[in-house]
Amino acid sequence: MSEPTGPVLLRFDHASLAYGRARVVEDVHGSVHGGEAVALIGPNGAGKSTLLRAVLGLVDVVSGRIEVLGSTPARARRDVAYVPQVDTLDAQFPVSVGQVVLMGRYRDVGWLRRPGVRDRALADDALEAVGLAERKDDRFGTLSGGQRQRVLLARAIAQQPRLLLLDEPFNGVDAVSQQALLAALRRLQDDGAAVVVSTHDLALAHLACDEVCLLNKHQVAFGPTEATLTPELLRAAYGGQALELAVDSVIVAR
Amino acid sequence: MRYLLEPFGSPFMQRALAEALLLGAVAAVVSVFVVLRRLSFVADVLTHTVFPGVVIGFVVAGTSGIVWGASVFAVLSTVLITVLAGRSRVTEDASMAIVLTGFFAVGVVLVSRQTSFTSDLTAFLFGRILTVDRQQLVVTAVIGAAVLLLLGLLGKELLFRAFDPAGAEARGYRVLALDLVLNLVVALVVVAAVRAVGTVLVIALLVVPGAAGRLLSDRLAGITLIAVGTALLAGWLGLVASWQASVNHGLRLASGATVVLVLVLLYGVAAAIATARKVRA
Amino acid sequence: MVAAVVAAGLLAFAGCGSGGSDRAAGRSDQIDVVATTPVVADFVRNVGGDRVHVVQILKPGVDPHDYEASPADIQAIADADLVVKSGVGLEATWLDETVSSAGYGGEVVDASRGVTIRQGNGTDEQAAGDPHIWHDPADARIMVGDIAAALVAKDPAGKAGYERNAATYDAKLAALDAENAAEIGSIPVEQRKLVTNHDAFGYYCARYGITFVGSIIPSFDTSAELSGKELSDLVAKIEQTGVRAVFSESSLPPKTAQTVATEAGVQVVEGEDSLYADGLGPVGSPGGTYLGAERHNTATIVKALGGRV
Numbered sequence: 001m002s003e004p005t006g007p008v009l010l011r012f013d014h015a016s017l018a019y020g021r022a023r024v025v026e027d028v029h030g031s032v033h034g035g036e037a038v039a040l041i042g043p044n045g046a047g048k049s050t051l052l053r054a055v056l057g058l059v060d061v062v063s064g065r066i067e068v069l070g071s072t073p074a075r076a077r078r079d080v081a082y083v084p085q086v087d088t089l090d091a092q093f094p095v096s097v098g099q100v101v102l103m104g105r106y107r108d109v110g111w112l113r114r115p116g117v118r119d120r121a122l123a124d125d126a127l128e129a130v131g132l133a134e135r136k137d138d139r140f141g142t143l144s145g146g147q148r149q150r151v152l153l154a155r156a157i158a159q160q161p162r163l164l165l166l167d168e169p170f171n172g173v174d175a176v177s178q179q180a181l182l183a184a185l186r187r188l189q190d191d192g193a194a195v196v197v198s199t200h201d202l203a204l205a206h207l208a209c210d211e212v213c214l215l216n217k218h219q220v221a222f223g224p225t226e227a228t229l230t231p232e233l234l235r236a237a238y239g240g241q242a243l244e245l246a247v248d249s250v251i252v253a254r
Numbered sequence: 255m256r257y258l259l260e261p262f263g264s265p266f267m268q269r270a271l272a273e274a275l276l277l278g279a280v281a282a283v284v285s286v287f288v289v290l291r292r293l294s295f296v297a298d299v300l301t302h303t304v305f306p307g308v309v310i311g312f313v314v315a316g317t318s319g320i321v322w323g324a325s326v327f328a329v330l331s332t333v334l335i336t337v338l339a340g341r342s343r344v345t346e347d348a349s350m351a352i353v354l355t356g357f358f359a360v361g362v363v364l365v366s367r368q369t370s371f372t373s374d375l376t377a378f379l380f381g382r383i384l385t386v387d388r389q390q391l392v393v394t395a396v397i398g399a400a401v402l403l404l405l406g407l408l409g410k411e412l413l414f415r416a417f418d419p420a421g422a423e424a425r426g427y428r429v430l431a432l433d434l435v436l437n438l439v440v441a442l443v444v445v446a447a448v449r450a451v452g453t454v455l456v457i458a459l460l461v462v463p464g465a466a467g468r469l470l471s472d473r474l475a476g477i478t479l480i481a482v483g484t485a486l487l488a489g490w491l492g493l494v495a496s497w498q499a500s501v502n503h504g505l506r507l508a509s510g511a512t513v514v515l516v517l518v519l520l521y522g523v524a525a526a527i528a529t530a531r532k533v534r535a
Numbered sequence: 536m537v538a539a540v541v542a543a544g545l546l547a548f549a550g551c552g553s554g555g556s557d558r559a560a561g562r563s564d565q566i567d568v569v570a571t572t573p574v575v576a577d578f579v580r581n582v583g584g585d586r587v588h589v590v591q592i593l594k595p596g597v598d599p600h601d602y603e604a605s606p607a608d609i610q611a612i613a614d615a616d617l618v619v620k621s622g623v624g625l626e627a628t629w630l631d632e633t634v635s636s637a638g639y640g641g642e643v644v645d646a647s648r649g650v651t652i653r654q655g656n657g658t659d660e661q662a663a664g665d666p667h668i669w670h671d672p673a674d675a676r677i678m679v680g681d682i683a684a685a686l687v688a689k690d691p692a693g694k695a696g697y698e699r700n701a702a703t704y705d706a707k708l709a710a711l712d713a714e715n716a717a718e719i720g721s722i723p724v725e726q727r728k729l730v731t732n733h734d735a736f737g738y739y740c741a742r743y744g745i746t747f748v749g750s751i752i753p754s755f756d757t758s759a760e761l762s763g764k765e766l767s768d769l770v771a772k773i774e775q776t777g778v779r780a781v782f783s784e785s786s787l788p789p790k791t792a793q794t795v796a797t798e799a800g801v802q803v804v805e806g807e808d809s810l811y812a813d814g815l816g817p818v819g820s821p822g823g824t825y826l827g828a829e830r831h832n833t834a835t836i837v838k839a840l841g842g843r844v
Contacts (some may be wrong), residue, residue, distance in 0.1 A: 013345035053424075056424050058423065058424070072427075075427045077424075077425070078426075082421065082425070084418065084420050084421055084424070088418075088420055089418055090417070093290070093416075094290070094468070094471070094472050094473055094474050095413070095419050095474065096473065097418055099474075100417070101414075103410075103414050103417070103418070103421075106410050106411065106414055106425070107426065109410075111407070111408070111411070112407050113408075114410075137482075139472050139473075152421075155421075174452050197384065199292075247532055264609075264610060264613055264637075264638070266605065266609050266613070266636045266637055269636075317632075344596075372600075372601045372628065373600070373601035373602070373603075373628040374628075376601070376603070377603075382603065382632075384604060384606060384609055385604070385609075385633060385634060385635075385636040386636075387631045387635065387636065405626050417811075465563070484788065496605075496606060497606040500605040500606040500607040501606055501607045501609075503609060504607070506605050508603065509606070
């Protein structure tokens with residue numbers, strides 16, 4: 001992993017988040033640079049999804065600030081792409097892989113207009129980037145879970161985002177799809193985009209991410225991967241859910 | 255073939271056919287969305303909440319007032335329903351059911367004050383497609399055009415929202431606003447349908463064509479084509495059946511209801527075809 | 536959704552009626568006349584005779600206050616030379632829009648022209664008044680006169696025949712009138728009180744000096760419902776005035792009549808003996824013609840109230 005070279009694209013400034021009156025995440029602090037990948041790690045219910053939604057401007061920041069691409073989350077939304085978990089989608093929906101990826105272009109196409117030649121080209125390239133170009137005309141639901149996740153990533157890539165947010169994209173995904181996902185993310189980073197990915201997979205974090213944010217309703221740590229994924233900090237993040245196996249390695253329960 | 259064309263020699267049957275085809279086509283397109291978004295219950299609620307508007311329009315301004323009364327209530331109830339449904343992540347079935355019955359009861363109370371109560375009630379609930387006049391055809395055409403225009407302009411956003419509401423929200427689309435538009439479209443179809451098939455039977459037009467299409471196709475274009483085709487066929491055959499029965503056999507088959515029955519039969523055919531395909535595969 | 540389909544099914548077959556129809560167009564030397572009610576159709580047949588082919592819209596036993604025209608009905612009106620209605624708002628809910636839908640541009644003859652209309656008691660009665668004019672033979676004679684005039688105007692070549700037929704029938708109506716008066720005259724005075732299913736016998740009662748005590752459906756048309764208080768008021772009135780019988784009608788279900796009669800401890804006249812209030816009986820039955828139906832009504836009323844037929 002190289003040193004971060006890009007400008008700060010996402011900055012958390014002691015941000016605390018709330019749904020209505022209930023505070024759900026406290027004091028997140030750190031920044032993400034262009035070209036970097038940051039893993040968001042913590043037990044279920046820690047607030048990872050909430051944090052991602054806050055970056056999108058969909059959750060109230062009750063103290064501190066979140067700065068996205070130098071601006072507020074709502075204003076920056078145009079250049080931020082979100083990849084949801086694939087099992088939130090209806091597999092029976094009569095839409096093709098190509099149509100799903102094209103959806104990534106809709107916002108830029110704008111209201112009242114139809115996607116043009118350039119939009120379709122971008123969509124095709126994005127599908128190519130995740131290695132599924134030959135499945136373009138198949139119904140979305142006929143693909144495997146991992147392949148569908150890749151299609152959702154392609155949809156995000158088609159947006160040409162500067163910041164990419166992924167909500168547990170590696171859950172239950174086969175090895176081939178995992179490789180494809182990582183390769184596509186790598187390419188995006190090389191082009192200067194920043195990636196924030198929530199995951200339970202520590203090995204993947206070690207492999208693919210420059211920094212890690214450990215979260216359990218409040219920030220436990222935010223720093224370079226090696227330094228942050230220590231047994232002590234992981235135990236602090238996962239509470240009693242961490243199991244110590246050997247002196248310097250920890251197995252973490254979901 | 256002559257059997258199928260014979261009924262349409264007189265102007266009144268031609269008008270009835272035009273109404274059935276226009277209404278059927280528009281409702282069929284909307285029904286694709288209703289089925290994909292699982293809005294059948296919401297559509298049913300809307301058919302009941304538009305009803306008091308029909309009665310009030312009729313009481314205030316006679317037959318030509320129906321459209322206006324219905325339209326006002328269509329807008330009002332759309333807003334109410336959308337807000338209710340948007341309040342929580344899951345649709346509030348109970349509060350919608352209360353709205354449905356409350357509005358409907360208001361409508362029945364109002365119409366029962368008329369001396370021509372039973373006749374008016376059956377006309378509003380089940381339509382009088384045989385006495386549709388040119389003005390009503392124009393109303394249907396205008397509403398139909400508005401509906402298709404809305405769906406055409408907002409189609410891709412409605413599709414995105416239908417498929418991935420979280421993703422649409424993340425992209426900055428106001429999901430509640432999009433839902434409002436679609437619910438309004440459904441309510442407008444109810445307004446257009448009152449004179450022809452009535453508020454009770456219109457739910458069939460708003461659900462069955464799309465459902466039949468979904469059975470037979472996996473692509474949006476295919477589903478829509480089949481839905482429209484089914485609705486058009488049902489309109490045609492239903493009117494033929496009720497005319498032939500009445501004129502040649504002295505058998506009374508209420509025309510609007512017969513169209514709906516044929517539509518359901520066609521759905522049965524679609525289901526049979528779909529099952530046969532699955533068995534063969 | 537299921538409810539809608541069931542409703543559609545029930546509705547579609549709701550009017551499954553008599554097989555066969557009299558829709559076939561008349562001969563080329565006949566004029567085609569569409570008559571709305573069975574009574575009007577009967578009059579037209581009697582006056583028109585062989586020169587007229589009558590298409591009757593409302594079948595026996597069908598409620599004329601609330602009707603949805605079928606394709607055959609509309610077709611018949613579209614092809615008609617003349618349309619005759621009973622009038623006084625009886626067909627108000629459906630005839631006008633059916634005629635305009637059929638594209639019929641000719642005259643719609645109002646058989647009630649010239650008849651003195653009895654108004655209601657002003658609550659929620661139809662604005663036009665009581666439409667059941669034909670139960671008074673004197674008014675029936677006026678209706679027949681209107682019909683004859685219309686036929687003559689439409690088909691002058693048949694004038695002689697129409698006028699002769701009308702005169703013959705008029706004589707029969709006059710005879711009926713006299714018969715009715717005599718038979719009702721045989722009812723003891725204090726028993727000349729009538730309770731019927733709906734308020735359809737106002738003209739009849741006025742003509743023959745019968746007191747109309749009340750009706751179960753308190754209106755000229757059949758859709759209103761009795762409130763609890765109105766029901767018990769009626770029962771009280773029946774007991775008070777000593778009415779001997781409650782009469783049900785051929786085109787309405789007898790349940791409420793039975794209930795009222797039971798409550799008041801009086802006889803209910805129903806079934807085969809039901810009165811013909813809104814229409815006629817099946818073709819070929821004694822009640823299938825106007826004269827037959829009216830004779831049946833009078834005989835039934837007179838017998839039940841203690842007179843001699």
